Amino acid sequence: ANKFPVVISTWNHGMAANEAAWEILAKGGHSLDAVDAGVRVPEGDPNVITVGKGGIPDASGKVTLDACIMDEKGRAGSVSYLQHIVHPVSVARLVMEKTPHVMLSGKGALEFALDNGFEKEKLLTKARKKEWKKWKKDNKEFTNNINIENVTEDNHDTIGMLALDEDGRISGACTTSGMGYKMPGRVGDSPIIGAGLFVDGQVGGATATGSGELVMKTLGSFLVVELMRSGMSPDRACEEAVRRIAKKIPDYQSHQIGYIALNTKGEYGSFCIQPGFNYAVKTAEQTELIEAEAWLK
Numbered sequence: 001a002n003k004f005p006v007v008i009s010t011w012n013h014g015m016a017a018n019e020a021a022w023e024i025l026a027k028g029g030h031s032l033d034a035v036d037a038g039v040r041v042p043e044g045d046p047n048v049i050t051v052g053k054g055g056i057p058d059a060s061g062k063v064t065l066d067a068c069i070m071d072e073k074g075r076a077g078s079v080s081y082l083q084h085i086v087h088p089v090s091v092a093r094l095v096m097e098k099t100p101h102v103m104l105s106g107k108g109a110l111e112f113a114l115d116n117g118f119e120k121e122k123l124l125t126k127a128r129k130k131e132w133k134k135w136k137k138d139n140k141e142f143t144n145n146i147n148i149e150n151v152t153e154d155n156h157d158t159i160g161m162l163a164l165d166e167d168g169r170i171s172g173a174c175t176t177s178g179m180g181y182k183m184p185g186r187v188g189d190s191p192i193i194g195a196g197l198f199v200d201g202q203v204g205g206a207t208a209t210g211s212g213e214l215v216m217k218t219l220g221s222f223l224v225v226e227l228m229r230s231g232m233s234p235d236r237a238c239e240e241a242v243r244r245i246a247k248k249i250p251d252y253q254s255h256q257i258g259y260i261a262l263n264t265k266g267e268y269g270s271f272c273i274q275p276g277f278n279y280a281v282k283t284a285e286q287t288e289l290i291e292a293e294a295w296l297k
């Protein structure tokens with residue numbers, strides 16, 4: 001029996017996102033439409049506090065979004081440091097489909113979005129503004145702290161999603177407001193093709209969540225896909241990419257990274273640094289939240 005369609009995505013909010021993706025996959029739709037629709041759910045949900053609307057702002061109180069998307073043909077689109085737009089993933093998709101480029105950033109990305117019918121919206125909600133004001137009061141001196149306190153509990157909501165449709169086409173998307181209270185101008189791994197997300201139509205896809213700097217330094221998602229190309233299972237490929245971080249990055253123990261991966265046979269897996277990372281899986285028979293195996297026990 002076919003192990004697909006299948007969709008997987010990071011964290012608890014992946015459950016609702018998978019449902020939206022499944023509506024498209026169940027009808028025989030394209031995985032690209034599925035991941036776009038899927039990750040738009042947390043992007044539009046003000047209670048998901050590190051994706052889209054309602055995301056935690058940077059240290060200066062601005063909500064700046066990073067996102068990317070990739071399909072089975074290896075096409076890719078990305079936006080970084082995008083402000084005022086609720087659905088950066090859909091802007092990234094337009095970059096892929098309507099421009100000769102892969103990535104648009106900042107003001108240019110915003111202008112491109114507005115020119116293409118996206119509306120300017122307020123992304124900083126009252127709740128996030130209140131928390132930010134308190135954070136500012138308590139942290140008069142800004143420390144560029146990207147360690148574990150910033151990526152556990154409430155602040156771990158980057159969504160990365162991978163889907164394999166009925167016709168065996170794989171696509172992926174990744175979208176985030178990034179590390180909470182990040183340095184103004186900081187861009188993480190999520191919009192970087194090969195870091196936060198990578199898809200190869202012949203092999204599979206991978207996506208990352210956690211301290212983006214560690215993922216960028218090891219080009220994690222690309223690494224996971226290349227390991228799967230050489231024959232590793234999704235689980236072991238994710239583990240090996242975490243091992244690479246543990247080998248190369250001295251203070252990795254104070255960070256969380258979670259990888260998820262899906263191959264073109266429909267097999268999926270994950271691995272993380274710290275216990276506590278989970279991901280959502282949806283197939284015709286299965287709707288499940290799975291606890292990832294961790295490097296540190």
Ligand code: SD4
Nearest residue numbers: 158178179188209210212
């Ligand atoms: C970033 N990787 O901006 C994102 C943040 C994240 O779970 O995934 N948090 O570095």
